[in-house]
Amino acid sequence: MEVENRDRLNSHNFLLNKWLKFLIIAVLAIGILFRFGNLDRKFYWIDETYTSLRVSGYTEAAMLKQISYQKITLPSDLQKYQQINAEKTLTDTLHSLVTEDPQHPPLYYILARFWAQWFGTSIAAMRSLAAVISLLVFPAIYWLAWELFESSAVGWMAIAIFAISPYHILFAQEARQYSLWTLTTILSSAALLRAMRPDLTQNSILLVSRWALYAVTAAMGLYTHLLFVCVAAAHAIYVAVIANWRDVKTFIAYYAAAMVALIGFMPSLVNTVENFNQVRSTTVWAEQKNLLRLVSRWVGSISIGFFDIGIDGTANVTQLALVIPVGIMIVALVGYAIYFLYRHTPKRVWLLILLIIATTALFLAVPDILKGGRRSTNPRYLVPCYVGIQLAVAYLLSAKISNNLASFQQQKLWRVVTIALFSVGIISAGISSQADSWWNKGSGWLRAELEVASTVNQARNPLMISDANIAYIMPLSYRLQPQVKLLIEPRCYTSCYKNRELARKKPEPPKIPGGFGDLFLYRPSSTLRSAIEQQNYQIDPAVGNVELNLWKITKK
Structure with missing residues (x-):
């Protein structure tokens, strides 16, 4: 009888895995189509x-x-x-940035310059660079998920969530640096985890190459967006906590790599600091006071990572009646995912994800609360937060679906949740693809x-x-x-x-x-x-x- 039950369970898990793989491949294909x-x-x-x-x-x-x-x-x-x-x-491209847009590091614009020379400067051509970069996010997020969880199931679930996320699709179709910021956030985090892994062979060349990779990806992040400093801060805190001041080699290696990245970023940083007043003059719109709507906008910002039908300040009652319940359910799912992550993974896993979310969120939210503003409600500034949130949800869904100890009814429930989450993403992307304008513009x-x-x-x-x-x-x-x-x-x-x-x-x-x-x-x-x-x-x-x-x- 026990053997029969085990065979039935193994057969059920085989069918479940087959179903899940088919679903993820389909979602990935749909996500790619929506990007282009x-x-x-x-x-x-x-x-x-x-x-x-x-x-x-x-x-x-x-x-x-x-x-x-x-x-x-x-x-x-x-x-x-x-x-x-x-x-x-x-050189003229760099001069234009340095003199009039010092708040924008040049890496994306350098890539876009070469891209435009090859493919032209039409709207579709200029936006296609971000779309292509967004495709590189898929193998990158799989790598990061593997470094965190050592699970291909979590990696594939993360790919599916990122593929059909209306947030990532939206910025994959915008001629700006947000797809590149997503990519560098993921790559630098994965490179950090790989570099911190114990080197059983004691191969010093391999270890140096790993830290060199981290230095390069961190420098790329700094040269992509100024707010990457929040990701760098998350990495610094993570190393300090995990190494616990005892692993001297890791400390030295990390701070040497971080210093190399910082030194490489210094020319752009100096220009930004020297032109700080100019930076403020072109970003003054973000300092408008809107305290009464701050919390509601935070909730909305979380939900658009999974569900977004373009609601803005002109939304009618019918639209709000649809969006608010779905938004609340998504926020509840994210909250549970973070709790589940904390309870069921070791500190080296949950700490990095929570730090990636918290450093950026707090850096933007605290000034908004104390002085008034709306930086923390602008989703395009929250790229690292979405990376962390969606990784937590990917872990939750893959764990719940593949839990052999869970009952069939429980697995069925989480399969429905997964399908529902992918469905609202597909619906969101479909509506957005037919629109002439959207909230991000x-x-x-x-x-x-x-x-x-x-x-x-x-x-x-x-x-x-x-x-x-x-x-x-x-x-x-x-x-x-x-x-x-x-x-x-x-x-x-x-x-x-x-x-x-x-x-x-x-x-x-x-x-x-x-x-x-x-x-x-x-x-x-x-x-x-x-x-x-x-x-x-x-x-x-x-x-x-x-x-x-x-x-x-x-x-x-």
């Missing part, structure tokens, strides 16, 4: 246009000096400053911009006049038809701090030329509005919507 499908559909927003600007080797200041009210400009004239040409080199603002473009494109021989910030005009140029003409004198954005001449510049108001059909004002300053009115023109909201920031000009 409709790459150019979503609005090419402010941050991405600045990626193209830096990669092309131009500065904002140089572009603004060549654009003025003195001549009619086409949308394509703005985009030429975001395209590779023989006049600008990699400021969806409320972008919906208005899309309507602006649609209104102007449908007009008869249109002329759009503006003195708006160039950060708004560059993204809009990708949605305007070639027949749209522009008469603009944009205000500066990243170049204002160092170029006081541009910041203080007050151009002469334009004289509206003849020969055009419909005339529009886009995000006009009060000075420009007054100047237009003095030329005997009437200014009315376009299509009756003041919130569009688009105005129709007609002769009185």
Whole structure:
């Protein structure tokens, strides 16, 4: 009887493993398809246009000096400053970053420069680099899961969760460094664990090569995003706790590797420190006070790692009725996963995962609580947190499904949970793939911009006049038809701090030329509005919507 029960159990586990492998492979394939499908559909927003600007080797200041009210400009004239040409080199790319974007380390932009030289500077081409980098996350997360748990089941579950995570899919389709930050966080953590493993052969060359690998991956992380310092801090605390001040060799090896990485990062760090006030001037938006919504946004930030249908401040009651229960269940699952991880794994496992989550979360949340702000509610700053959270959930699901001591009903329950988690991820990615805007691009603002473009494109021989910030005009140029003409004198954005001449510049108001059909004002300053009115023109909201920031000009 006992043999019969054991045979039945082994047969059940074989079928379960076969079912799970098929599910994970299917989820992985779907995740890859979502990363490359409709790459150019979503609005090419402010941050991405600045990626193209830096990669092309131009500065904002140089572009603004060549654009003025003195001549009619086409949308394509703005985009030429975001395209590779023989006049600008990699040195110009680095110069553009150093002078106007010191908060962004250069590694991603260097890779993007070479990528653009090979594949072009179209929206799809620029975004495809992040999509390709996101594929490298799959073997990397398997490696990290193996170093932590020594379990292929956890590794494959982690791959599936990362593959179908709407968060990772979203940033795999954005021409920014977040996929690379995810990759370097995972690689450096796995390299650290491999280097700390006891070397039974006492092979000094092998040990040095492992620590050298950690130094390289840590330096890559620092050159990808400034907030990688939180990951580096997590590693330093982890080594101190696990080595317990007794393993002198590990201490020396770790701090030597960390010092090498830090020394390599020093040029970029010095430039950031020297231009700290400029960094603050371009990130001041994150300092807005929003204490009442802080906790609810934290809950939302956790859930979008698994479920995201683009809810923002404009959500209706029906959407909230769907999202809130699912969000609460996901937060409960994450909380239980972290508890389960703590109770069922050794300190060397749970400590690293918890530190990766906590260092970044606390670094951002504490200033928000004490001084007011919303840095900790912005998911794109929480890359290491998602890595740790999703690893914890991967361990929970794989452990529960493959638990031979659990009853069939318990295993069935966790199979349902796993399928449900993958399903909401697939639904989220499917909805996002068909959208023109999403929360990571400021969806409320972008919906208005899309309507602006649609209104102007449908007009008869249109002329759009503006003195708006160039950060708004560059993204809009990708949605305007070639027949749209522009008469603009944009205000500066990243170049204002160092170029006081541009910041203080007050151009002469334009004289509206003849020969055009419909005339529009886009995000006009009060000075420009007054100047237009003095030329005997009437200014009315376009299509009756003041919130569009688009105005129709007609002769009185």
